[in-house]
Amino acid sequence: MSADANHTAPRFVLQMNRPIQVKPADSEGRGEDRKLFVGMLGKQQSEDDVRRLFEPFGQIEECTILRGPDGASKGCAFVKYGSHGEAQAAINSLHGSQTMPGASSSLVVKFADTDKERTLRRMHQMAGQLGIFNPMTIQFGAYGAYTQAIMQQQAALMAAAQGTCLNPMAAIAAAQMQQMAAFNVSGLVAAPMTPSSGTSTPPGISTAPVPSIATPIGVNGFSPLPPQTNGQPASETIYTNGIHPYPAYPAAYAPISQAFPQQAPIIPQQQREGPEGCNLFIYHLPQEFGDAELMQMFLPFGNVISAKVFVDRATNQSKCFGFVSFDNPTSAQAAIQAMNGFQIGMKRLKVQLKRPKDANRPY
DNA sequence: GTTGAGCGTT
Numbered sequence: 585m586s587a588d589a590n591h592t593a594p595r596f597v598l599q600m601n602r603p604i605q606v607k608p609a610d611s612e613g614r615g616e617d618r619k620l621f622v623g624m625l626g627k628q629q630s631e632d633d634v635r636r637l638f639e640p641f642g643q644i645e646e647c648t649i650l651r652g653p654d655g656a657s658k659g660c661a662f663v664k665y666g667s668h669g670e671a672q673a674a675i676n677s678l679h680g681s682q683t684m685p686g687a688s689s690s691l692v693v694k695f696a697d698t699d700k701e702r703t704l705r706r707m708h709q710m711a712g713q714l715g716i717f718n719p720m721t722i723q724f725g726a727y728g729a730y731t732q733a734i735m736q737q738q739a740a741l742m743a744a745a746q747g748t749c750l751n752p753m754a755a756i757a758a759a760q761m762q763q764m765a766a767f768n769v770s771g772l773v774a775a776p777m778t779p780s781s782g783t784s785t786p787p788g789i790s791t792a793p794v795p796s797i798a799t800p801i802g803v804n805g806f807s808p809l810p811p812q813t814n815g816q817p818a819s820e821t822i823y824t825n826g827i828h829p830y831p832a833y834p835a836a837y838a839p840i841s842q843a844f845p846q847q848a849p850i851i852p853q854q855q856r857e858g859p860e861g862c863n864l865f866i867y868h869l870p871q872e873f874g875d876a877e878l879m880q881m882f883l884p885f886g887n888v889i890s891a892k893v894f895v896d897r898a899t900n901q902s903k904c905f906g907f908v909s910f911d912n913p914t915s916a917q918a919a920i921q922a923m924n925g926f927q928i929g930m931k932r933l934k935v936q937l938k939r940p941k942d943a944n945r946p947y
Numbered sequence: 948g949t950t951g952a953g954c955g956t957t
Contacts, residue, residue, distance in 0.1 A: 614953095619950095621949075621950055623949050623950085624948080624949085648951065648952090649951095650949080650950070650951055651951085658949065658950095659948085659949075660949050660950070661950095661951095662950075662951065688948070689948080692948095692949080696950060696951095697950050701950090702950070705950080856955055857955070863954090863955085865953085865954045865955095867952080890955080892955055894953095894954090894955080894956070895956085896956095897956075897957060903953085903956095905952095905953065905954080906954095906955085907954070907955050909955090934952095934953095936954090938954055938955085939954050940954095
């Protein structure tokens with residue numbers, strides 16, 4: 585009521601004799617409004633170089649050069665400041681201010697994409713691949729309307745996909761088909777990740793042949809399964825060609841609705857985490873995967889006591905990562921072996937043990 | 948000619 589409700593205040597921090605004690609205003613989410621994307625860096629510039637460049641404008645909380653799987657710089661970086669103001673100051677002073685050696689144009693300094701923008705970018709990419717959007721419809725001045733249009737399109741597509749292939753696992757199936765087709769062409773057969781028996785090729789450095797996807801069909805399940813060319817159901821094709829990653833997989837297709845009459849088929853997730861060593865963290869899930877699909881995917885490896893996909897509460901979009909808990913560590917390990925690095929579409933699943941909560945307690 | 952990794956959420 586009174587005029588002094590200064591609800592935006594805590595962003596600014598007076599530096600007395602204490603270093604930084606930035607109380608993040610809860611409106612700032614994960615601090616994306618103080619995170620910068622820096623482009624047009626020289627490929628040889630290191631984090632330290634970038635730090636030196638950005639230091640004068642504020643307290644740098646994080647500085648990361650983006651690198652490819654081979655470790656080569658992509659010529660861009662993220663820099664996170666303690667406050668929005670500092671980030672803005674850096675933009676004002678540095679953007680376009682100089683051209684780094686080897687860069688093709690002057691330095692780019694801007695706020696990094698927010699979650700929403702990132703999602704949009706993804707959609708846009710997908711849409712481009714599928715040739716859905718007419719570029720003419722893009723109006724740069726109408727960001728809001730554009731966003732909305734995309735969302736609607738997306739919703740329609742999802743609905744269509746759901747209607748066409750009732751089993752959401754068809755998304756994987758379709759993606760796998762592409763993968764197989766590509767491998768056939770190159771004459772190579774690749775398991776998801778070389779079983780770590782002796783050879784230890786870290787996922788990042790793995791030189792697994794990842795052929796460019798030639799057939800722009802069915803990416804992420806947005807179109808029905810490819811036509812059955814040889815009289816065989818598509819899903820059968822996948823599992824009868826002898827190179828499926830884990831033999832138990834077809835079990836995932838078994839109806840799970842054979843619940844006992846007196847028991848609800850869906851058990852409320854009360855205690856979601858399993859014992860230590862039984863909880864998996866999974867990243868690079870297909871966008872359209874929900875809890876159910878995640879669970880389906882890991883059922884073949886054991887008793888899944890919970891499966892949770894993280895969802896952006898604002899947009900209801902999956903954040904493409906989640907958790908799966910088994911009731912025993914062996915199943916968890918089996919799942920990691922089989923599914924880590926498993927390629928879906930153009931991404932590879934990252935499947936690893938969830939970090940224990942009390943890892944490296946400082947005390 | 949570009950936007951990482953991420954660890955059970957309000």
